[in-house]
Amino acid sequence: MSAKNQKPHKNPHSSFNFFPPRTNLSKRGTGLSLYVVPASRCEKDVIDIRNLSLVYTLAGYEQLVNQLSVDCIDCAADASVVSAVNEGIEAAREIVPLRRPWVMISVNDNEDLHFRKAEFDPADCPPDCSRPCEVVCPANAISLVEGKSTVELPHSTRSPGALKGGVITERCYGCGRCFPVCPFDKISVVTYVRNATATTELLKRDNVDAVEIHTSGRQSAFFRELWNHLGDAIRYLRLVAVNLLDIGDSTISSMNTMYSIMELQLDCYNLWQNFSSGPRE
Ligand code: SF4
Numbered sequence: 139m140s141a142k143n144q145k146p147h148k149n150p151h152s153s154f155n156f157f158p159p160r161t162n163l164s165k166r167g168t169g170l171s172l173y174v175v176p177a178s179r180c181e182k183d184v185i186d187i188r189n190l191s192l193v194y195t196l197a198g199y200e201q202l203v204n205q206l207s208v209d210c211i212d213c214a215a216d217a218s219v220v221s222a223v224n225e226g227i228e229a230a231r232e233i234v235p236l237r238r239p240w241v242m243i244s245v246n247d248n249e250d251l252h253f254r255k256a257e258f259d260p261a262d263c264p265p266d267c268s269r270p271c272e273v274v275c276p277a278n279a280i281s282l283v284e285g286k287s288t289v290e291l292p293h294s295t296r297s298p299g300a301l302k303g304g305v306i307t308e309r310c311y312g313c314g315r316c317f318p319v320c321p322f323d324k325i326s327v328v329t330y331v332r333n334a335t336a337t338t339e340l341l342k343r344d345n346v347d348a349v350e351i352h353t354s355g356r357q358s359a360f361f362r363e364l365w366n367h368l369g370d371a372i373r374y375l376r377l378v379a380v381n382l383l384d385i386g387d388s389t390i391s392s393m394n395t396m397y398s399i400m401e402l403q404l405d406c407y408n409l410w411q412n413f414s415s416g417p418r419e
């Protein structure tokens with residue numbers, strides 16, 4: 139069955155909204171099970187990502203027993219991360235002959251809170267801060283060291299020097315845990331748009347199966363621009379998922395507008411999901 143000429147409908151019982159084309163992505167009809175690997179690209183992390191993907195894939199073996207399956211592994215839209223995920227999957231399949239989970243990357247058509255990073259200037263932090271931000275970060279994305287102090291205190295001691303370091307951008311995946319713990323409100327949120335040209339090049343390497351497009355649904359021009367940019371690279375995909383903000387009564391008409399933009403090039407599974415804005419945990 140083709141994805142073409144299928145109007146979207148909202149499932150009243152779920153935040154997932156499917157286009158009818160081959161709706162049951164899991165052969166067992168249990169829906170889409172999605173595993174997420176962290177977004178970092180450091181060399182050590184790439185090894186961890188490979189190993190995590192191996193474990194996720196093997197988890198599919200256990201889930202098969204329970205009539206479930208691992209359908210997708212969601213990872214950062216980065217060539218080294220995608221390669222590591224594929225390596226992990228193949229390593230798992232050498233151990234147990236499992237169905238290969240799809241590799242999914244996420245992109246956005248405009249700035250939104252799912253694509254954000256923390257930022258602060260350590261020079262603005264009080265030098266004697268106990269650095270709860272560093273402790274709470276699950277990705278070790280904040281690294282601070284005390285600089286040398288020039289202020290001498292009595293008894294041959296020195297006051298703490300200004301902090302150096304800060305957020306390691308490549309490691310930060312925008313979970314938001316550090317934002318509320320800063321007692322001095324020094325951490326800002328920086329949103330960004332994934333580079334569409336880099337995404338297109340990545341898809342053409344033919345080791346990504348699925349793309350999740352995050353959109354507010356309010357500005358179809360941004361969606362069209364991204365879609366046109368992806369162009370021929372779409373044909374490498376088996377699934378295009380659209381993750382759009384729940385905008386109430388306008389949601390369905392917005393979905394229809396975006397579907398009409400995609401329709402001509404879309405010849406794979408198509409999945410829709412609504413989300414309400416909020417931090418990613
Ligand atoms: S947003 Fe999350 S990953 Fe990024 S620095 Fe803060 S705690 Fe770490």
Ligand code: SF4
Pocket residue numbers: 258260263264267268269270271272282301319320321322323324325
């Ligand atoms: S908690 Fe806030 S003030 Fe303290 S080191 Fe972290 S960002 Fe700076």
